[in-house]
Amino acid sequence: MTVAHILHRVADYDAWRKVYDTVGDMQKEGGVTEQSVHRMVDDPDNVLVIHHFADAETAQAFFGRADLREAMERSGVQGQPRVELFE
Template identity: 30%
Template sequence: MKHVLIIHEVEDYNAWKNIFDKAAAMRKEAGEISYQVLKYENEPTKIVHFSVWTSFENAKNFFESEKLVQIRKEAGVKSPNFIYLEQLEAGIL
């Protein structure tokens, strides 16, 4: 499985989440299969978006597109850090 971990600071979580939710169909069409949104324990504006994608190519094409760069600006995203990860193993204990 192909995973993308995005760590970014947002100006306002509720404003960011509204735009994030509106982009769900766009993300799905681009190849996002599932996602989790998390926050740092003591930093409510530091958001982690962890998602599973059909391919790294699809994820990179989506996240690096001019349209998404503009959407991130509108959502108040500051300095996103993209980490592309390939799953080696998973389990439930």
């Protein structure tokens, strides 16, 4: 199993969350088996997303998807997300 930690700043959490909640099918199709969203206590627009995958190759393919990048742009992600994979 591979666990991905995705840390990024968003312009507005509520706007970001609306888009995030629409991409469940994309996540499932991309191999996400579990997901959770967390906000920094003192900075609610600093978001940590945790996704579980069967393996690192599936995770890497998911993060390379053009439709994922488009959804992140549409949701107001600021800058380049920090993506870390753990096994």
